[in-house]
Amino acid sequence: MARAARVICRSEDVQDGGTAYRFEIDADPRPLPAFVVRHRGAVRAYVNQCAHIPVELDWQPGQVFDRSGLYLICATHGALYDPENGRCLGGPCRGRGLAGLRPIAVTEREGDIVLMDVDHG
Numbered sequence: 219m220a221r222a223a224r225v226i227c228r229s230e231d232v233q234d235g236g237t238a239y240r241f242e243i244d245a246d247p248r249p250l251p252a253f254v255v256r257h258r259g260a261v262r263a264y265v266n267q268c269a270h271i272p273v274e275l276d277w278q279p280g281q282v283f284d285r286s287g288l289y290l291i292c293a294t295h296g297a298l299y300d301p302e303n304g305r306c307l308g309g310p311c312r313g314r315g316l317a318g319l320r321p322i323a324v325t326e327r328e329g330d331i332v333l334m335d336v337d338h339g
């Protein structure tokens with residue numbers, strides 16, 4: 219079911235390897251926490267739920283990159299994820315049913331980061 223595209227934030231709000239921009243996506247029974255980051259110049263968004271235990275990755279709001287700025291990391295037990303596709307790369311997320319973080323379709327349009335018009339239900 220198509221939905222109207224939604225502006226999440228301005229492109230300049232998300233820097234490469236920097237602080238993620240947090241937002242929510244519609245879902246049943248309640249909205250899901252999510253974040254968007256910039257990795258190698260491209261924007262990537264994920265549901266903010268670790269594949270190990272479904273808690274938010276960031277201890278400090280928006281701090282989802284590890285110190286190298288190359289990987290996404292869960293602050294709880296240190297699971298590592300590929301920012302390119304959300305895949306689990308190491309730590310407690312390994313071997314869990316989920317292959318990693320749940321991607322969310324986003325794009326950049328006229329200086330905005332936009333949630334693509336798809337149903338994430």
Ligand code: FES
Pocket residue numbers: 268269270271272273292293294295296297309310311
């Ligand atoms: S809850 Fe994320 S690594 Fe355990």
